[in-house]
Amino acid sequence: MHTQAVEDYLKAVYEIQREQGKVNTTALAERLDVAPASITGMIKKMAEMKLVTHEPYQGVALTKAGIKIALEVIRHHRLVELYLTEALGVPLDQVHAEAEKWEHVLSEELEDRIDHLLGHPTTDPHGAPIPSRDGTLARPSRVRLVELQEGQSAAVAEVSDHDPALLRYLGGLGLFPKVRVTVIAVAPFNGPMTIRVGETEKTIGHEAAQYIYVTKLKSSLTKSGGPSE
Template sequence: MLSQSIEDYLKAIYEVETSEGKVSTSALSEKLGVSPASVTSMMKKLSEKKLITHKRYQGVKLTPAGRKIALEIIRHHRLIELYLKEALGVPWDQVHQEAEKWEHVLSEDLEDRIDKFLGYPVTDPHGSPIPRRDGTMIVRECDALVDVEPDTLVRVVEVSDHDPELLRYLGGIGLYPETEMTVVSKQPFKGPIIVELTGKEYPIGRNAAKYILVEKANN
């Protein structure tokens, strides 16, 4: 059995690996809220357990075994997020923090029951794909909203679940996965991006727009 700490590190490594390619000590340090020194000492332990490969002063990489565990935890996390929303009506900005704790103590049996209850879902409430039990996961082509040219009709694919305040704002304007909207303009001087949905225009900050993934809608 792996400790909650180890599971958290593996998950963080997976996420950094996916979003940035390279996994540096400082990236993990910031993501996990621990000191760089703590990260290094955990990296040593994970190397010994053959869950990652680590070259001193270069980054870190998951081994297949490490990746499998990371995906199991992420599967727990995302199933729980969706379950809490569907079964108990927890708002989408709150499901993340609840899942963050529960994911580490979910049994395989309960995982299967939840999966079945939800009808073997493919994405969580934020549009993130749910890894399958066998450790595979569907990857979709999509762009960050911040990179989309004005006058494009897009469909929201995924929204990062890490900032509850952003999620509340987006929920408030009706912006969810599957929502279609038009990018109206990008204000100059790093100003906000203006999108139009349900006939109204809303501003979305450049920084927030990095965390909203969209695909071009075939209009």
Template structure:
């Protein structure tokens, strides 16, 4: 397997990816938070964090917690790039569904060569995003940014295109498929119930409506918080 920034074990890489993913939603990453993410004991997470500090891939402090260095961030993004390319490949070439690809990609990401990775990218026509809407990092660690907001933040009358599903839980993805709601679909918020209640939305598949007026669905707040859209319309004043 290709070496990512002098990382010598698969486990070290997995920890770096976990730290990167946690850093996207946490201001401070503690050992206990990392342990929960990796489903290991706090002692095991602390031991690995110490090891990654010694190799120069993370820095730790009582105030800031665990943070990636530039080298650690690049290693994490290189593995994420491979993982997300694999997810696209598994759907477009192998015929898997989007709720199946995360587990399969995790089994393969440490086994394939850099040449296999390059050929996957060419075969899939240089994808920019994985099936769940996460950007595919470039080889040098650049990540395409996009101005997205959670569906839970939208008010009645606002319209957006679903771009990213933050939670890759397989049962949840199958539920979204049953709702005809996947990245690329258009969502209009009709109403939001008070007291952290659900959003009532109208769903359309791009420019082709699935039925007159689009499908009307009720989406609970916890699910809506995992769905990120690019706003396309604002409610009339």
């Protein structure tokens, strides 16, 4: 088993790679909230363990072995989040912090039990896909809410789980996975968006809207009505 620090690094590399493509040490330092100097040492150590590669101009990338561990930790994290929400009723904005700890200590046996109890779920309570037991992760086609045009409708697919305050804010706007949204207006210069959430109009700032991923719906705004899913 690897240390908790190694697992956290691998998970962070995986997530940044998915969100931004390239992973540099600055982004890693920000994500892990550690000094850039200690990042360099850790990356070197992990390169020696053959978990990552680090090439000039290419940034940090996971090896096959690195990906396997990252996905295992992410599977633990997302299963635990769902378990805490569904089985224990823990509020959505609190499950992430708990899962950050559980993900490192969950045994394979408990993982299987939780998976079985929850009926082999494929997404966590924030809408993020749960990697399968054999280490594959579905990549559903989704875009950021901010990429939608006026008049376009979509279903909320995933909400970033890293910031509890953001989760509470988005929850207050009714933005949960599967909820339908339609863009009414977008203010210029990265201004706020006016969106319809269910039946009510809401305003959301550009910054917060960047953390919401949606699945576009075929039917766009003509009148209300049409397929709801």
